[in-house]
Amino acid sequence: MATKRKLIKVRVPTRERPVEERIHDFKEVNLGYDFVTALQEAERCLQCPPDYAPCIKGCPVHINIPGFIGKLLQHRDDPDRAVKEALNVIWACNTLPATTGRVCPQEDQCEKNCVMGKVGDKINIGKLERFVADYAREKNIDEELLLEIVPKIEKKPQKVAIVGAGPAGLTAAGELAKMGYGVTIYEALHEPGGVLIYGIPEFRLPKDIVEKELDKLKKLGVKILTDHVVGSTVTIEELLREYDAVFIASGAGTPRLVNAPGVNLNGIYTANEFLTRVNLMKAYRFPEYDTPVKVGKRVIVIGAGNTAMDAARSARRFGVEVIVAYRRGEEDVSARVEEFEHAKEEGVKFEFFLNPVEFLGDEKGNLRAVKFERMRPLEERDARGKRKIVGTGEYVTIEAETVIIAIGKHPNRLIVNTPGLKVERGRIVVDENLMTSIPGVFAGGDAIRGEATVILAMGDGRRAAKAIHEYLTNRAKNN
Amino acid sequence: MYRILEKKEIGMRHVRFKVHAPHVARKVQPGQFVIVRAFKNGERIPLTPVAWDREEGWITLTVFVRGKTTMRMATELKEGDEILNVAGPLGNPVEMKRFGRVLAIGAYAGIVEVYPIARAWQELGNDVTTLHATFEPMVVMKEEFERAVGRHILEPVPIDMNKSFPENMKDVTRKLTEKVRELLEKEHFDLVLMVGPAGDQKAVFEVVREFGIPMHVDLHPIMVDGTGMCGSCRVTVGGEVKFACIDGPGFDAYKVAWDELIARVGYYTDMERRAMEEYMKALQGGGE
Numbered sequence: 001m002a003t004k005r006k007l008i009k010v011r012v013p014t015r016e017r018p019v020e021e022r023i024h025d026f027k028e029v030n031l032g033y034d035f036v037t038a039l040q041e042a043e044r045c046l047q048c049p050p051d052y053a054p055c056i057k058g059c060p061v062h063i064n065i066p067g068f069i070g071k072l073l074q075h076r077d078d079p080d081r082a083v084k085e086a087l088n089v090i091w092a093c094n095t096l097p098a099t100t101g102r103v104c105p106q107e108d109q110c111e112k113n114c115v116m117g118k119v120g121d122k123i124n125i126g127k128l129e130r131f132v133a134d135y136a137r138e139k140n141i142d143e144e145l146l147l148e149i150v151p152k153i154e155k156k157p158q159k160v161a162i163v164g165a166g167p168a169g170l171t172a173a174g175e176l177a178k179m180g181y182g183v184t185i186y187e188a189l190h191e192p193g194g195v196l197i198y199g200i201p202e203f204r205l206p207k208d209i210v211e212k213e214l215d216k217l218k219k220l221g222v223k224i225l226t227d228h229v230v231g232s233t234v235t236i237e238e239l240l241r242e243y244d245a246v247f248i249a250s251g252a253g254t255p256r257l258v259n260a261p262g263v264n265l266n267g268i269y270t271a272n273e274f275l276t277r278v279n280l281m282k283a284y285r286f287p288e289y290d291t292p293v294k295v296g297k298r299v300i301v302i303g304a305g306n307t308a309m310d311a312a313r314s315a316r317r318f319g320v321e322v323i324v325a326y327r328r329g330e331e332d333v334s335a336r337v338e339e340f341e342h343a344k345e346e347g348v349k350f351e352f353f354l355n356p357v358e359f360l361g362d363e364k365g366n367l368r369a370v371k372f373e374r375m376r377p378l379e380e381r382d383a384r385g386k387r388k389i390v391g392t393g394e395y396v397t398i399e400a401e402t403v404i405i406a407i408g409k410h411p412n413r414l415i416v417n418t419p420g421l422k423v424e425r426g427r428i429v430v431d432e433n434l435m436t437s438i439p440g441v442f443a444g445g446d447a448i449r450g451e452a453t454v455i456l457a458m459g460d461g462r463r464a465a466k467a468i469h470e471y472l473t474n475r476a477k478n479n
Numbered sequence: 480m481y482r483i484l485e486k487k488e489i490g491m492r493h494v495r496f497k498v499h500a501p502h503v504a505r506k507v508q509p510g511q512f513v514i515v516r517a518f519k520n521g522e523r524i525p526l527t528p529v530a531w532d533r534e535e536g537w538i539t540l541t542v543f544v545r546g547k548t549t550m551r552m553a554t555e556l557k558e559g560d561e562i563l564n565v566a567g568p569l570g571n572p573v574e575m576k577r578f579g580r581v582l583a584i585g586a587y588a589g590i591v592e593v594y595p596i597a598r599a600w601q602e603l604g605n606d607v608t609t610l611h612a613t614f615e616p617m618v619v620m621k622e623e624f625e626r627a628v629g630r631h632i633l634e635p636v637p638i639d640m641n642k643s644f645p646e647n648m649k650d651v652t653r654k655l656t657e658k659v660r661e662l663l664e665k666e667h668f669d670l671v672l673m674v675g676p677a678g679d680q681k682a683v684f685e686v687v688r689e690f691g692i693p694m695h696v697d698l699h700p701i702m703v704d705g706t707g708m709c710g711s712c713r714v715t716v717g718g719e720v721k722f723a724c725i726d727g728p729g730f731d732a733y734k735v736a737w738d739e740l741i742a743r744v745g746y747y748t749d750m751e752r753r754a755m756e757e758y759m760k761a762l763q764g765g766g767e
Binding site: 226291 | 523720736
């Protein structure tokens with residue numbers, strides 16, 4: 001069985017739907033691995049020991065990556081068993097692998113330090129994780145595994161409330177439920193998932209996959225109350241009376257607007273509104289779905305982060321011209337490389353060093369053009385290491401019927417107004433254990449960071465679950 | 480899932496639902512609203528709890544049939560059915576204090592939203608006069624108002640079948656502004672409140688402004704989430720961008736950028752009409 005390992009330098013590719021086909025719909029772009037190709041990619045892994053493996057260190061929730069890849073290799077003759085054991089390894093640290101395998105910026109996380117990168121391509125960890133989750137779901141292997149895990153959970157008497165059903169809240173919920181706590185998530189929208197449901201488009205993360213991943217959490221015993229707006233339907237103080245601990249994971253849902261005249265003209269959306277209409281409300285299927293959205297013949301997206309790419313690529317799928325206008329240069333684009341490339345492939349145009357100064361409308365209050373100032377970079381760099389920019393005094397006007405503003409978000413205001421909750425610049429302040437200024441109330445994800453990534457939020461969720469477990473264990477001992 | 484305990488047509492195109500929603504009933508205050516999603520492929524629409532019972536856990540919502548969603552709710556939902564989602568309470572409660580003599584105006588179905596506010600203000604010791612301007616067959620809640628406030632004035636406008644609907648609506652606007660002027664000329668008021676279409680709010684505001692009386696308006700911009708995360712409902716108030724769902728829905732009428740609001744509420748009119756037409760076609764074609 002043990003053959004001498006040969007280095008396979010080149011990554012086994014995953015299939016992608018051709019551009020001309022995919023820009024007409026919202027179905028997933030990347031088709032992932034099947035068992036044969038997954039094994040080929042898995043075989044490239046050098047199987048570094050877990051206490052050393054740099055990929056594990058790069059993963060914010062520290063999945064035993066060589067461990068799950070090893071299970072695939074070990075049971076190559078029995079795909080179902082291989083996947084089941086691999087999934088078991090992943091679930092120890094991450095209950096949402098179908099999601100993270102798709103949306104994590106692996107190039108900055110697990111894959112960043114992969115040793116294979118020194119001699120060839122890094123291992124495609126994200127797509128392997130996704131393969132395990134997808135195969136397990138299609139064959140109901142995840143259900144089987146759940147049935148084995150759930151009866152072994154030892155129920156604890158304490159209850160934990162979680163505010164927000166986004167990545168941070170869902171991760172914490174999964175971890176706490178596995179520890180045996182009674183977990184209830186309070187979610188303001190009508191569907192759980194947070195940014196996974198309303199923000200990230202179907203073509204990157206199909207919604208039925210998120211829904212199925214959430215079903216698993218429910219089977220672990222997690223209760224999800226939708227339509228409950230914490231801060232209004234119920235307050236943090238009230239939750240503290242009913243629960244032993246609270247985890248605030250309400251995200252950064254308040255959009256930032258461009259501070260320029262005309263910003264309230266018709267046709268100007270925040271990325272949050274545009275993506276919520278398109279993803280959560282499925283406005284791209286109007287009138288089969290009731291929520292409308294208007295996408296003009298030319299759309300300008302302002303900003304160049306992942307949200308901007310999502311908005312631009314979504315708008316492209318309405319068959320219109322899309323321009324991303326960014327006030328900095330191409331090297332400053334903060335979106336994932338894969339998304340930036342996908343956007344370019346799909347025909348999204350990019351204009352750099354343009355800063356919007358005014359939105360121009362017609363007599364009906366509809367947008368007709370955007371006036372930009374041309375910017376130029378300086379040698380000097382700002383705190384984030386980006387080149388500073390200054391205006392040139394030169395202006396350019398581009399006609400457009402739709403603008404989507406994607407320049408960032410702030411934490412939700414409804415929650416940060418809780419009395420006694422220490423907040424700085426709109427973000428909830430926490431200590432090294434993610435505990436807020438209110439004892440027993442923890443916080444994580446974008447609510448403490450401002451706008452960050454899905455996986456950082458999940459890392460916080462996992463840390464918070466551990467911290468809550470320690471807090472409740474100590475409290476029980478002292479009583 | 481929220482059970483419909485009662486459903487009743489209280490006037491032409493006005494349907495009242497009594498809905499089991501204890502999480503809202505426990506907390507709601509006058510001036511607040513909820514976001515409702517009634518159907519699986521449906522949209523989220525803002526509605527206002529008109530009455531509630533905190534112990535029994537119900538709220539009432541009155542739907543004015545004006546487009547596809549409200550039409551579907553009126554025709555497809557029956558007593559005992561469930562509404563998929565009722566999120567709330569949302570928005571800020573109105574200020575609860577003694578203003579003195581208050582004129583509270585409702586145009587069309589706006590009057591149902593005036594009810595919880597007017598009633599609470601009256602109970603607090605204010606002398607509240609309510610004014611309802613609408614089409615004759617759309618007069619609703621007359622008795623409730625007569626019981627709840629000091630004086631209830633009705634301005635029913637007949638529908639002229641020879642005129643277009645927009646022309647008929649102009650009659651309501653004219654009648655409304657005339658009546659408000661008459662009242663303000665004859666009597667003293669400390670505060671005016673108004674709920675209704677943005678165009679009528681603006682028209683009434685222009686009369687009230689001549690008298691210099693403080694005026695509070697509940698605004699109805701287009702909403703999606705209702706929790707401050709999208710900015711669909713943004714309005715300019717006092718030169719600043721505000722989100723009506725979390726900063727409002729109540730604002731000082733003197734500070735609202737009216738023309739911008741009026742333009743924004745009309746943005747989807749063509750798509751709304753299309754949705755309604757296709758629904759009507761389906762109803763006629765597929766008829767049960």
